[in-house]
Amino acid sequence: MNGADAILRSLEAEGVEVVFGLPGGAILPLYDAFARGTTVRHVLARHEQGAGHMAEGYARASGRVGVCVATSGPGATNLVTPIADAWMDSTPLVCITGQVRTSLIGTDAFQECDITGITIPIVKHSWLVQDVGELPEILKAAFHVARTGRCGPVLVDVPRDVQEAELEFSYPESISLPGWKPPRRGHPRQITAAARAVAAAERPILYVGGGVLNAHATDELFELAERGRLPVVTTLMAKGAFPETHELHAGWPGMHGPKWSNWALNKADVIVAVGARFDDRVTGKLSAFAPGATVVHLDIDAAEISKIRHADIPVVGPLKPVLAELTRELKPGSTDAWRAQIARWKEEYPLRYSEDDTLLKPQRVLELLQELTAGRDDVVWTTGVGQHQMWAMQYVLCDTPRTFITSGGLGTMGYGIPAAVGARAARPDATVVCVDGDGCFQMTQQELATAVLEELPIVVVILNNGYLGMVRQWQDMFFEERFSQIHLTQAVPDYALLAQAYGALGFTAETPDELREALEEALASGRTCVVDARVDPREHCFPMIPSGAAAVDTIEFDASRQEVVA
Amino acid sequence: MKHTLSVLVENKPGALMRVTSMFARRGFNIDSLAVGPTERHDVSRITLRVDCASTTLEQIEKQMHKLVNVLRVQELVPGEAVERELALLKVAAPPSKRAELMTLADAFRARVADLGADSIVFEMVGSPEEIDAFEELVRPHGLQELGRTGRLGLARATRPSRKRSSPALV
Numbered sequence: 001m002n003g004a005d006a007i008l009r010s011l012e013a014e015g016v017e018v019v020f021g022l023p024g025g026a027i028l029p030l031y032d033a034f035a036r037g038t039t040v041r042h043v044l045a046r047h048e049q050g051a052g053h054m055a056e057g058y059a060r061a062s063g064r065v066g067v068c069v070a071t072s073g074p075g076a077t078n079l080v081t082p083i084a085d086a087w088m089d090s091t092p093l094v095c096i097t098g099q100v101r102t103s104l105i106g107t108d109a110f111q112e113c114d115i116t117g118i119t120i121p122i123v124k125h126s127w128l129v130q131d132v133g134e135l136p137e138i139l140k141a142a143f144h145v146a147r148t149g150r151c152g153p154v155l156v157d158v159p160r161d162v163q164e165a166e167l168e169f170s171y172p173e174s175i176s177l178p179g180w181k182p183p184r185r186g187h188p189r190q191i192t193a194a195a196r197a198v199a200a201a202e203r204p205i206l207y208v209g210g211g212v213l214n215a216h217a218t219d220e221l222f223e224l225a226e227r228g229r230l231p232v233v234t235t236l237m238a239k240g241a242f243p244e245t246h247e248l249h250a251g252w253p254g255m256h257g258p259k260w261s262n263w264a265l266n267k268a269d270v271i272v273a274v275g276a277r278f279d280d281r282v283t284g285k286l287s288a289f290a291p292g293a294t295v296v297h298l299d300i301d302a303a304e305i306s307k308i309r310h311a312d313i314p315v316v317g318p319l320k321p322v323l324a325e326l327t328r329e330l331k332p333g334s335t336d337a338w339r340a341q342i343a344r345w346k347e348e349y350p351l352r353y354s355e356d357d358t359l360l361k362p363q364r365v366l367e368l369l370q371e372l373t374a375g376r377d378d379v380v381w382t383t384g385v386g387q388h389q390m391w392a393m394q395y396v397l398c399d400t401p402r403t404f405i406t407s408g409g410l411g412t413m414g415y416g417i418p419a420a421v422g423a424r425a426a427r428p429d430a431t432v433v434c435v436d437g438d439g440c441f442q443m444t445q446q447e448l449a450t451a452v453l454e455e456l457p458i459v460v461v462i463l464n465n466g467y468l469g470m471v472r473q474w475q476d477m478f479f480e481e482r483f484s485q486i487h488l489t490q491a492v493p494d495y496a497l498l499a500q501a502y503g504a505l506g507f508t509a510e511t512p513d514e515l516r517e518a519l520e521e522a523l524a525s526g527r528t529c530v531v532d533a534r535v536d537p538r539e540h541c542f543p544m545i546p547s548g549a550a551a552v553d554t555i556e557f558d559a560s561r562q563e564v565v566a
Numbered sequence: 567m568k569h570t571l572s573v574l575v576e577n578k579p580g581a582l583m584r585v586t587s588m589f590a591r592r593g594f595n596i597d598s599l600a601v602g603p604t605e606r607h608d609v610s611r612i613t614l615r616v617d618c619a620s621t622t623l624e625q626i627e628k629q630m631h632k633l634v635n636v637l638r639v640q641e642l643v644p645g646e647a648v649e650r651e652l653a654l655l656k657v658a659a660p661p662s663k664r665a666e667l668m669t670l671a672d673a674f675r676a677r678v679a680d681l682g683a684d685s686i687v688f689e690m691v692g693s694p695e696e697i698d699a700f701e702e703l704v705r706p707h708g709l710q711e712l713g714r715t716g717r718l719g720l721a722r723a724t725r726p727s728r729k730r731s732s733p734a735l736v
Contacts, residue, residue, distance in 0.1 A: 121587055121590075301632070307625060
């Protein structure tokens, strides 16, 4: 067989169900191999960036490695954003790109681009395949590296002549990667020390990040929290890793987290960071973050230990066994008084906004979505990036892991629609809802065609305020209301008509009643839908800890200082 | 504070670039860098000199360990390692100054690699600090060209080196 067939046989051997991609010149032999037949489903995206985010959405929803395919040159560079996104959020991804023939490499040939060079800072590793005989081993290594240790993206660049060259295929049982040795267990003494610190704490808290999902360790996390009666805050990346209707869930920390959640994290005396990395959007001003707290840091990546916040008790290892051992070692004390305190803060500082007689409030859209889907474990949410994403975090409650899929670290606008398509490929049983902004929607709307034609239906709910809303909020609050280049308008494009043009159902809603009707119909339709919810453009996302400020500087909703300009 | 790191990497295309790119991306500065073969044909040694705080050094080591091509990272502690550098120095040397330059070279065990009508190329192997000193002494005579390899180092045969290659142990 040739190299292209060998790629597909390797994907099959890895158990890959689906890949997302778009053909082009340098990857033609691989697409010819697809035409010859494979068990791997190929989902044809409309843009390589879409293919990349679909693979990410698939990986996030399934807990498996996502795979995307693109051609050389512009096809490969269009993957750069999803690769960077997967790098920041530790999403396991194998990207396969075509490359010009080996004899043409370095000659500025048509659609040539040094994609392995371009992506070096944003991949765990990459390979430019020089010899067809190496292909099976490299692909085996690629999947291994993507999903072991701290998960992340890898790239395999395959010149066209390598895809066409013949080889005797056999998929290796094992591979030798002498430089790749992720930790296999946590140090028992450190775990004992961690258990003692938690047991001795008066105000302990579990600060949970996306690592717990990558580690498939949500059950172990649950056991630990229950055994210690430990309050849990989940970051944006960990939303759903711990049931959000559970009494121990203490909300979401960070810039737009509720004040009571940030209070709980900042006033804790022992913080157990679980697969979290003290991102600046969580800590705010570092010197004022959780002053005096003892930090126990559990992570598979040694480089995260004391990178931002000094770890008093680091435990480097895979979270699944580490959390299980910590639970076994833990002699729980009482956290009643501490939890009662958090409950009082929760009562004192609820999420607030003011209803309006004439305009639909964006928060109301999310409340309605939550109401219509409450109790269902077959709803998967994706979002774009901006105000709508933060409101989704605040108002949608996820009780099941892998049901909230969003771009955290990179903050990639346009992530929502393609990620939803990928999530739907992973969860054919689920209703996939993309909460989007009008700005985000216009960055990747072309993938509606993919959703419709590949029969991967998604419901896109646009919080359409006609603005780049988060930028508007910052210009209003921090740039003395000098609004600059943010007005997209609510009317252009007409999203419902656009949806129809793609063969989807389109709805426009301007009142709560219209919205309820549209959402009910959309959620029940089983088809790809776009609900254009025309919301109040003046609405800001609160509470907010301004960039570089501390939790004590939280700006809360205040009806009297609502923006009045329309 | 200056630190010397000795890094063993797989001898594969792009291995050096992955290491240097990590330094650039994370804002770590490299003072000097020397790369070359080792006793194993499939392994290269990168000797890096960095000027940073010890917390930054720890971060550099951990980040390097995550690179798939990196096999081993070791800090060479002063006094517990042999460190050498090779320098070539082309110095203006009119006949009237030659004797003086030769005396200087003798004191530093620098050899004459080439002799021209009005300049000399010295070669010198020594600790980077010795080379610094020689460089300063010949500079007033007219240092026309200078090339240095960057520091190379190995842990001493006589003393165990301070191993810092396993962050997984913390």
